[in-house]
Amino acid sequence: MTVFEATCTAPVNIAVVKYWGKRDTSLILPTNSSLSVTLNQDQLHSKTTIRASADFTSDRLWLNGIEESIPSNNRLVACLRETRALRTEMEAKDSALPKLAQLNIHICSENNFPTAAGLASSASGYACLVYTLSQLFQLPLDHSDLSIVARQGSGSACRSLFGGFVAWDMGEKADGSDSKAVLIEDEKHWPDLQALICVVSDAKKGTSSTAGMQLTVKTSPLLQHRIKDVVPKRMEDMIAAIKEKDFPRFAELTMRDSNQFHAVCLDTYPPIFYMNDISRSIIRIITEYNKDGVKAAYTFDAGPNAVIYAPKENMAEIYAILSHYFPGHVFDDSLSLLKDGASVAALPENFDTRISTVFAEGSVKQILHTEVGDGPRVLASQEHGLLNAEGLPKRLA
Ligand code: DP6
Numbered sequence: 001m002t003v004f005e006a007t008c009t010a011p012v013n014i015a016v017v018k019y020w021g022k023r024d025t026s027l028i029l030p031t032n033s034s035l036s037v038t039l040n041q042d043q044l045h046s047k048t049t050i051r052a053s054a055d056f057t058s059d060r061l062w063l064n065g066i067e068e069s070i071p072s073n074n075r076l077v078a079c080l081r082e083t084r085a086l087r088t089e090m091e092a093k094d095s096a097l098p099k100l101a102q103l104n105i106h107i108c109s110e111n112n113f114p115t116a117a118g119l120a121s122s123a124s125g126y127a128c129l130v131y132t133l134s135q136l137f138q139l140p141l142d143h144s145d146l147s148i149v150a151r152q153g154s155g156s157a158c159r160s161l162f163g164g165f166v167a168w169d170m171g172e173k174a175d176g177s178d179s180k181a182v183l184i185e186d187e188k189h190w191p192d193l194q195a196l197i198c199v200v201s202d203a204k205k206g207t208s209s210t211a212g213m214q215l216t217v218k219t220s221p222l223l224q225h226r227i228k229d230v231v232p233k234r235m236e237d238m239i240a241a242i243k244e245k246d247f248p249r250f251a252e253l254t255m256r257d258s259n260q261f262h263a264v265c266l267d268t269y270p271p272i273f274y275m276n277d278i279s280r281s282i283i284r285i286i287t288e289y290n291k292d293g294v295k296a297a298y299t300f301d302a303g304p305n306a307v308i309y310a311p312k313e314n315m316a317e318i319y320a321i322l323s324h325y326f327p328g329h330v331f332d333d334s335l336s337l338l339k340d341g342a343s344v345a346a347l348p349e350n351f352d353t354r355i356s357t358v359f360a361e362g363s364v365k366q367i368l369h370t371e372v373g374d375g376p377r378v379l380a381s382q383e384h385g386l387l388n389a390e391g392l393p394k395r396l397a
Protein backbone atom coordinates (compact mmCIF):
# COMPACT_ATOMS: atom_id res chain seq x y z
CA MET A 1 0.00 0.00 0.00
CA THR A 2 1.31 3.47 -0.86
CA VAL A 3 1.95 5.67 2.14
CA PHE A 4 0.95 9.27 1.58
CA GLU A 5 3.22 11.22 3.86
CA ALA A 6 5.41 14.32 3.92
CA THR A 7 7.98 15.65 6.40
CA CYS A 8 9.32 19.22 6.37
CA THR A 9 11.07 21.78 8.54
CA ALA A 10 10.42 25.53 8.62
CA PRO A 11 12.43 28.38 10.16
CA VAL A 12 11.80 31.06 12.77
CA ASN A 13 11.72 34.69 11.63
CA ILE A 14 12.38 37.83 13.68
CA ALA A 15 10.76 41.05 12.47
CA VAL A 16 12.74 44.25 12.01
CA VAL A 17 9.57 46.15 11.05
CA LYS A 18 6.96 44.72 13.41
CA TYR A 19 3.47 43.46 12.68
CA TRP A 20 1.16 44.64 15.47
CA GLY A 21 -2.58 44.96 14.83
CA LYS A 22 -5.22 43.29 12.66
CA ARG A 23 -7.86 44.92 10.49
CA ASP A 24 -9.58 41.53 10.11
CA THR A 25 -9.12 39.09 12.98
CA SER A 26 -10.52 35.97 11.32
CA LEU A 27 -8.61 36.24 8.02
CA ILE A 28 -5.61 37.68 9.94
CA LEU A 29 -5.15 40.82 7.84
CA PRO A 30 -2.69 43.28 9.38
CA THR A 31 -2.96 47.04 9.91
CA ASN A 32 0.56 47.53 8.53
CA SER A 33 3.12 45.78 6.35
CA SER A 34 6.10 44.20 8.13
CA LEU A 35 9.54 42.81 7.34
CA SER A 36 11.63 40.06 8.92
CA VAL A 37 14.88 38.16 8.78
CA THR A 38 14.64 34.37 8.59
CA LEU A 39 17.01 32.59 10.99
CA ASN A 40 18.99 29.46 10.18
CA GLN A 41 16.91 26.36 10.84
CA ASP A 42 19.98 24.32 11.72
CA GLN A 43 19.62 26.09 15.08
CA LEU A 44 15.87 26.78 15.33
CA HIS A 45 13.05 25.08 13.48
CA SER A 46 9.69 23.37 13.59
CA LYS A 47 9.48 19.92 12.03
CA THR A 48 6.21 18.35 10.91
CA THR A 49 5.17 14.97 9.51
CA ILE A 50 1.69 14.56 8.02
CA ARG A 51 0.26 11.25 6.82
CA ALA A 52 -3.06 10.66 5.03
CA SER A 53 -4.54 7.19 5.37
CA ALA A 54 -7.83 5.34 4.89
CA ASP A 55 -7.01 3.56 8.16
CA PHE A 56 -7.30 6.76 10.21
CA THR A 57 -10.71 7.31 11.79
CA SER A 58 -10.29 11.04 12.45
CA ASP A 59 -7.86 13.93 11.95
CA ARG A 60 -5.38 14.01 14.86
CA LEU A 61 -2.61 16.35 15.93
CA TRP A 62 0.39 16.00 18.29
CA LEU A 63 2.43 19.06 19.25
CA ASN A 64 5.75 18.37 20.97
CA GLY A 65 4.50 14.90 21.91
CA ILE A 66 1.13 15.98 23.35
CA GLU A 67 -2.15 15.38 21.55
CA GLU A 68 -4.13 18.59 20.89
CA SER A 69 -7.71 19.05 19.78
CA ILE A 70 -8.11 20.15 16.15
CA PRO A 71 -11.79 21.32 16.08
CA SER A 72 -11.26 23.79 18.93
CA ASN A 73 -8.49 25.56 17.00
CA ASN A 74 -10.12 27.76 14.31
CA ARG A 75 -6.79 28.77 12.81
CA LEU A 76 -5.71 25.18 12.31
CA VAL A 77 -9.12 24.31 10.90
CA ALA A 78 -8.76 27.18 8.38
CA CYS A 79 -5.36 25.92 7.17
CA LEU A 80 -6.72 22.37 6.73
CA ARG A 81 -9.89 23.57 5.00
CA GLU A 82 -7.97 25.78 2.52
CA THR A 83 -5.41 23.16 1.53
CA ARG A 84 -8.02 20.37 1.26
CA ALA A 85 -10.21 22.58 -0.94
CA LEU A 86 -7.31 23.09 -3.33
CA ARG A 87 -6.58 19.35 -3.39
CA THR A 88 -10.27 18.62 -4.04
CA GLU A 89 -10.16 20.93 -7.09
CA MET A 90 -7.06 19.15 -8.40
CA GLU A 91 -8.66 15.72 -7.93
CA ALA A 92 -11.82 16.87 -9.73
CA LYS A 93 -9.76 17.91 -12.73
CA ASP A 94 -7.55 14.81 -12.84
CA SER A 95 -9.17 11.49 -12.03
CA ALA A 96 -5.77 9.73 -11.99
CA LEU A 97 -4.83 11.54 -8.76
CA PRO A 98 -5.21 9.59 -5.51
CA LYS A 99 -8.17 10.85 -3.49
CA LEU A 100 -6.24 12.36 -0.60
CA ALA A 101 -8.60 15.23 0.17
CA GLN A 102 -11.15 12.86 1.69
CA LEU A 103 -8.72 10.91 3.86
CA ASN A 104 -8.15 11.63 7.52
CA ILE A 105 -4.69 12.84 8.44
CA HIS A 106 -2.33 12.54 11.39
CA ILE A 107 -0.13 15.57 12.04
CA CYS A 108 2.91 15.37 14.29
CA SER A 109 4.96 18.50 14.93
CA GLU A 110 7.98 19.30 17.10
CA ASN A 111 10.19 22.31 17.74
CA ASN A 112 13.90 21.78 18.27
CA PHE A 113 13.84 24.59 20.85
CA PRO A 114 11.94 24.62 24.16
CA THR A 115 8.59 26.43 23.91
CA ALA A 116 9.20 27.48 27.51
CA ALA A 117 12.09 29.65 26.32
CA GLY A 118 9.43 32.05 25.06
CA LEU A 119 10.77 32.00 21.52
CA ALA A 120 7.92 32.45 19.06
CA SER A 121 6.99 29.03 17.78
CA SER A 122 3.71 29.88 16.05
CA ALA A 123 5.52 31.38 13.03
CA SER A 124 7.69 28.35 12.29
CA GLY A 125 4.90 25.97 13.39
CA TYR A 126 2.19 27.23 11.04
CA ALA A 127 4.63 27.79 8.17
CA CYS A 128 5.72 24.17 8.59
CA LEU A 129 2.15 22.87 8.83
CA VAL A 130 1.08 24.60 5.61
CA TYR A 131 4.25 23.75 3.72
CA THR A 132 3.99 20.07 4.72
CA LEU A 133 0.30 19.99 3.68
CA SER A 134 1.29 21.47 0.31
CA GLN A 135 3.89 18.72 -0.13
CA LEU A 136 1.48 15.97 0.90
CA PHE A 137 -1.23 17.27 -1.45
CA GLN A 138 1.28 18.26 -4.17
CA LEU A 139 -0.37 21.68 -4.43
CA PRO A 140 0.72 23.73 -7.46
CA LEU A 141 1.28 26.88 -5.37
CA ASP A 142 4.33 29.09 -5.02
CA HIS A 143 5.64 30.21 -1.64
CA SER A 144 3.75 33.54 -1.76
CA ASP A 145 0.47 31.68 -2.41
CA LEU A 146 1.21 29.34 0.48
CA SER A 147 1.97 32.31 2.72
CA ILE A 148 -1.67 33.39 2.30
CA VAL A 149 -2.74 30.11 3.88
CA ALA A 150 -0.05 30.18 6.61
CA ARG A 151 -1.09 33.75 7.47
CA GLN A 152 -4.46 32.37 8.55
CA GLY A 153 -2.65 30.21 11.10
CA SER A 154 -0.59 33.05 12.57
CA GLY A 155 0.22 36.37 10.94
CA SER A 156 3.97 36.18 11.38
CA ALA A 157 3.97 32.60 9.97
CA CYS A 158 3.50 33.91 6.43
CA ARG A 159 7.03 35.33 6.51
CA SER A 160 8.58 31.93 7.40
CA LEU A 161 7.72 30.56 3.93
CA PHE A 162 10.89 32.23 2.62
CA GLY A 163 14.50 32.36 3.70
CA GLY A 164 16.54 35.56 3.84
CA PHE A 165 14.76 38.93 4.05
CA VAL A 166 11.01 38.80 3.74
CA ALA A 167 8.26 41.43 3.57
CA TRP A 168 4.62 40.79 4.41
CA ASP A 169 2.63 43.11 2.15
CA MET A 170 -0.47 44.10 4.10
CA GLY A 171 -2.56 44.19 0.90
CA GLU A 172 -5.83 46.06 0.38
CA LYS A 173 -8.43 43.50 -0.56
CA ALA A 174 -11.12 42.44 1.91
CA ASP A 175 -10.66 38.74 1.06
CA GLY A 176 -6.93 38.84 1.92
CA SER A 177 -5.82 37.54 -1.48
CA ASP A 178 -3.11 40.23 -1.72
CA SER A 179 -1.92 40.04 1.90
CA LYS A 180 1.11 37.81 1.49
CA ALA A 181 4.84 37.34 1.95
CA VAL A 182 7.29 38.40 -0.73
CA LEU A 183 11.00 37.74 -0.92
CA ILE A 184 13.16 40.88 -0.69
CA GLU A 185 16.57 39.13 -0.81
CA ASP A 186 17.44 35.49 -0.21
CA GLU A 187 19.67 34.03 2.51
CA LYS A 188 22.83 34.32 0.41
CA HIS A 189 22.49 38.07 -0.03
CA TRP A 190 24.11 39.25 3.23
CA PRO A 191 26.17 36.35 4.63
CA ASP A 192 27.90 38.65 7.07
CA LEU A 193 24.76 39.37 9.08
CA GLN A 194 24.37 37.25 12.22
CA ALA A 195 22.19 37.16 15.32
CA LEU A 196 22.49 36.49 19.04
CA ILE A 197 19.30 35.45 20.79
CA CYS A 198 19.26 36.23 24.52
CA VAL A 199 16.73 34.12 26.39
CA VAL A 200 15.79 36.23 29.40
CA SER A 201 14.42 34.76 32.65
CA ASP A 202 10.95 35.94 33.43
CA ALA A 203 8.50 34.36 35.83
CA LYS A 204 5.47 36.26 34.57
CA LYS A 205 3.33 34.98 31.74
CA GLY A 206 2.88 37.97 29.41
CA THR A 207 -0.14 39.00 27.33
CA SER A 208 -0.37 36.92 24.13
CA SER A 209 0.39 38.81 20.89
CA THR A 210 -3.07 37.96 19.55
CA ALA A 211 -4.88 39.56 22.51
CA GLY A 212 -2.33 42.33 23.04
CA MET A 213 -2.39 43.66 19.50
CA GLN A 214 -6.19 43.92 19.38
CA LEU A 215 -6.24 45.86 22.64
CA THR A 216 -3.68 48.19 21.02
CA VAL A 217 -5.88 48.57 17.90
CA LYS A 218 -8.83 49.45 20.14
CA THR A 219 -7.14 51.90 22.47
CA SER A 220 -3.86 53.36 21.16
CA PRO A 221 -3.85 56.65 19.23
CA LEU A 222 -0.08 56.21 18.76
CA LEU A 223 -0.72 53.04 16.74
CA GLN A 224 -2.71 55.13 14.22
CA HIS A 225 0.28 57.45 13.80
CA ARG A 226 2.58 54.42 13.37
CA ILE A 227 0.34 52.84 10.74
CA LYS A 228 -0.22 56.00 8.69
CA ASP A 229 2.90 58.09 9.10
CA VAL A 230 5.76 55.78 10.08
CA VAL A 231 5.62 52.25 8.68
CA PRO A 232 5.07 52.97 4.94
CA LYS A 233 8.26 55.07 4.73
CA ARG A 234 10.12 52.74 7.12
CA MET A 235 9.37 49.73 4.91
CA GLU A 236 10.92 51.53 1.93
CA ASP A 237 13.96 52.60 3.94
CA MET A 238 14.42 49.11 5.38
CA ILE A 239 14.23 47.46 1.96
CA ALA A 240 16.84 49.91 0.62
CA ALA A 241 19.14 49.32 3.64
CA ILE A 242 18.92 45.55 3.11
CA LYS A 243 19.52 45.75 -0.63
CA GLU A 244 22.57 47.96 -0.04
CA LYS A 245 23.73 45.88 2.94
CA ASP A 246 23.99 49.15 4.84
CA PHE A 247 24.30 47.87 8.41
CA PRO A 248 24.17 51.20 10.33
CA ARG A 249 20.97 52.14 8.51
CA PHE A 250 19.45 48.67 8.91
CA ALA A 251 20.35 48.74 12.61
CA GLU A 252 18.92 52.18 13.34
CA LEU A 253 15.64 51.32 11.60
CA THR A 254 15.45 48.00 13.47
CA MET A 255 16.01 49.61 16.88
CA ARG A 256 13.63 52.50 16.17
CA ASP A 257 10.95 50.05 15.09
CA SER A 258 11.37 47.86 18.17
CA ASN A 259 11.22 50.99 20.34
CA GLN A 260 8.06 52.20 18.65
CA PHE A 261 6.39 48.80 18.91
CA HIS A 262 7.01 48.83 22.68
CA ALA A 263 5.86 52.46 22.82
CA VAL A 264 2.49 51.52 21.28
CA CYS A 265 2.28 48.74 23.87
CA LEU A 266 2.75 51.36 26.60
CA ASP A 267 0.18 53.57 24.85
CA THR A 268 -2.34 50.71 24.97
CA TYR A 269 -4.93 51.13 27.73
CA PRO A 270 -4.38 49.43 30.13
CA PRO A 271 -0.68 49.33 29.13
CA ILE A 272 1.15 46.18 28.09
CA PHE A 273 4.76 45.60 29.17
CA TYR A 274 6.84 43.03 27.35
CA MET A 275 10.36 44.20 28.24
CA ASN A 276 11.72 43.88 31.78
CA ASP A 277 14.79 45.32 33.59
CA ILE A 278 17.09 42.86 31.84
CA SER A 279 15.68 43.82 28.41
CA ARG A 280 16.18 47.52 29.19
CA SER A 281 19.76 46.87 30.27
CA ILE A 282 20.43 45.14 26.97
CA ILE A 283 19.21 48.32 25.23
CA ARG A 284 21.63 50.40 27.35
CA ILE A 285 24.49 48.01 26.62
CA ILE A 286 23.96 48.11 22.86
CA THR A 287 23.52 51.89 22.95
CA GLU A 288 26.86 52.27 24.77
CA TYR A 289 28.51 49.83 22.34
CA ASN A 290 27.20 51.92 19.43
CA LYS A 291 28.34 55.29 20.80
CA ASP A 292 31.09 55.79 18.18
CA GLY A 293 29.21 54.22 15.28
CA VAL A 294 26.42 51.67 14.93
CA LYS A 295 27.80 48.13 15.29
CA ALA A 296 24.79 46.18 16.60
CA ALA A 297 20.97 46.34 16.68
CA TYR A 298 18.58 45.04 19.32
CA THR A 299 14.98 44.06 18.76
CA PHE A 300 12.31 42.70 21.14
CA ASP A 301 9.04 40.94 20.32
CA ALA A 302 6.10 40.23 22.63
CA GLY A 303 8.35 39.13 25.52
CA PRO A 304 11.58 40.08 27.32
CA ASN A 305 13.98 38.14 25.04
CA ALA A 306 16.40 40.17 22.93
CA VAL A 307 17.58 39.41 19.43
CA ILE A 308 20.78 41.24 18.53
CA TYR A 309 21.68 41.57 14.87
CA ALA A 310 25.27 42.44 13.99
CA PRO A 311 27.97 41.80 11.39
CA LYS A 312 29.93 38.64 12.10
CA GLU A 313 33.13 40.55 12.93
CA ASN A 314 31.47 42.23 15.96
CA MET A 315 29.99 39.11 17.47
CA ALA A 316 32.90 38.06 19.73
CA GLU A 317 33.01 41.57 21.23
CA ILE A 318 29.24 41.71 21.76
CA TYR A 319 29.30 38.28 23.34
CA ALA A 320 32.09 39.41 25.71
CA ILE A 321 30.01 42.39 26.83
CA LEU A 322 26.88 40.28 27.35
CA SER A 323 28.93 37.73 29.32
CA HIS A 324 30.14 40.50 31.63
CA TYR A 325 26.61 41.62 32.54
CA PHE A 326 24.84 38.26 32.38
CA PRO A 327 26.94 35.54 34.01
CA GLY A 328 25.81 31.95 34.29
CA HIS A 329 24.06 31.54 30.94
CA VAL A 330 24.31 28.57 28.60
CA PHE A 331 26.01 29.53 25.33
CA ASP A 332 24.78 27.71 22.27
CA ASP A 333 27.87 28.23 20.14
CA SER A 334 26.83 26.36 17.02
CA LEU A 335 28.64 28.84 14.73
CA SER A 336 31.91 28.38 16.66
CA LEU A 337 32.29 31.92 17.91
CA LEU A 338 34.62 30.68 20.62
CA LYS A 339 36.69 28.41 18.47
CA ASP A 340 38.53 25.48 20.07
CA GLY A 341 37.69 26.45 23.62
CA ALA A 342 39.09 30.01 23.21
CA SER A 343 38.17 32.26 26.11
CA VAL A 344 35.68 35.12 25.94
CA ALA A 345 37.16 38.29 24.39
CA ALA A 346 37.99 41.33 26.53
CA LEU A 347 35.55 44.24 26.74
CA PRO A 348 36.21 47.05 24.23
CA GLU A 349 38.60 49.55 25.82
CA ASN A 350 36.36 52.60 25.81
CA PHE A 351 33.25 50.74 26.98
CA ASP A 352 31.79 52.44 30.05
CA THR A 353 30.74 49.50 32.22
CA ARG A 354 28.79 51.77 34.61
CA ILE A 355 25.78 51.96 32.25
CA SER A 356 24.23 48.90 33.88
CA THR A 357 24.65 46.74 36.97
CA VAL A 358 25.91 43.19 36.60
CA PHE A 359 22.91 40.88 36.90
CA ALA A 360 22.58 37.74 39.03
CA GLU A 361 23.64 34.38 37.60
CA GLY A 362 21.11 33.01 35.13
CA SER A 363 19.22 36.32 34.57
CA VAL A 364 19.89 35.58 30.91
CA LYS A 365 19.39 31.82 30.74
CA GLN A 366 20.74 31.13 27.31
CA ILE A 367 22.48 32.88 24.43
CA LEU A 368 22.15 31.37 21.01
CA HIS A 369 24.38 32.36 18.11
CA THR A 370 22.78 32.08 14.68
CA GLU A 371 22.67 33.60 11.21
CA VAL A 372 20.34 34.30 8.28
CA GLY A 373 18.90 31.08 6.87
CA ASP A 374 16.82 29.45 4.15
CA GLY A 375 13.10 28.75 3.81
CA PRO A 376 11.19 25.48 4.46
CA ARG A 377 12.94 22.21 3.63
CA VAL A 378 11.52 18.88 2.51
CA LEU A 379 12.97 15.84 4.31
CA ALA A 380 12.75 12.13 3.52
CA SER A 381 9.99 10.75 5.78
CA GLN A 382 11.51 7.31 5.94
CA GLU A 383 14.58 8.65 7.66
CA HIS A 384 13.28 11.80 9.38
CA GLY A 385 9.53 11.18 9.79
CA LEU A 386 7.93 11.70 13.22
CA LEU A 387 5.23 9.00 12.83
CA ASN A 388 5.70 5.24 13.30
CA ALA A 389 4.26 2.45 11.14
CA GLU A 390 0.84 2.79 12.84
CA GLY A 391 0.77 6.52 12.15
CA LEU A 392 1.32 7.45 15.81
CA PRO A 393 4.12 9.67 17.17
CA LYS A 394 7.48 7.94 17.58
CA ARG A 395 8.05 10.15 20.63
CA LEU A 396 5.46 11.21 23.18
CA ALA A 397 6.05 13.75 25.95
C1 DP6 B 1 5.60 41.08 18.07
O1 DP6 B 1 2.03 36.43 14.47
O2 DP6 B 1 2.17 35.80 16.91
O3 DP6 B 1 6.24 39.07 16.99
O4 DP6 B 1 -1.25 36.73 14.01
O5 DP6 B 1 -2.24 36.77 16.28
O6 DP6 B 1 -0.83 34.82 15.56
P1 DP6 B 1 -1.09 36.32 15.44
O7 DP6 B 1 0.18 37.06 16.06
P2 DP6 B 1 1.73 36.76 15.87
O8 DP6 B 1 2.32 38.22 16.23
C2 DP6 B 1 3.68 38.51 16.11
C3 DP6 B 1 3.97 39.83 16.70
C4 DP6 B 1 5.44 40.20 16.82
C5 DP6 B 1 5.89 41.04 15.64
C6 DP6 B 1 6.19 40.32 14.34
O9 DP6 B 1 6.57 39.14 14.34
O10 DP6 B 1 6.07 40.99 13.30
